[in-house]
Amino acid sequence: MNVDTSVRAVKLNKYLDSIIHGKQDLTHQNNALFLEAIYMASDAATCIHKLISSSKGLHCLQKAMRFDLTPNFFNGPATLLLQYLSNSELMSIGGGFFLQQVLLSIVEPPFFWTSFRIAFQAGQLTEKAQSSFAWLLFRLMSLPGEQAESYRELAEDSAILHPLLSSSCHDVRSIALQARIDSRGGG
16 A cells, blocks of 8 residues: 555545544535545445444445435445445354444435436446445345345346346346345245
């Protein structure tokens, strides 16, 4: 890591702390910087712990994911965040419980999720964004009990399943096949 990158990382970390501890308000203008501070954090586990353990972390993340519901946001900051959250280390912490908390804060209430799904169905997502959509859907299908039911139903909808299975992106097809196998196996 060069000096400029290191200095920027320190500034982003301080910025993240100021938002999640209520020292600075999250606004539409500083939203992209807030999300960047998360997905550029060098240690995903530490960053997610900060979000979960602070009084405002998950609320700020939830708010950040619904300021901008356009394809530009989905293909940019939203995809970068979801790629960051797909770090396998996060899934292994507490059996994925903490990652589930973070994902639920992103998709409930479903402002972001519904708009992201519509953009996927309309073909407005890049391959990376499609992969992030497929990963998020698979993770939501893996929620415990009835929480996952509506996501499993969605994954079986041909308007979602067909584009996933026929995607030109190998990652999207792989996730879709795994999700299909898991949904038929009951989770």
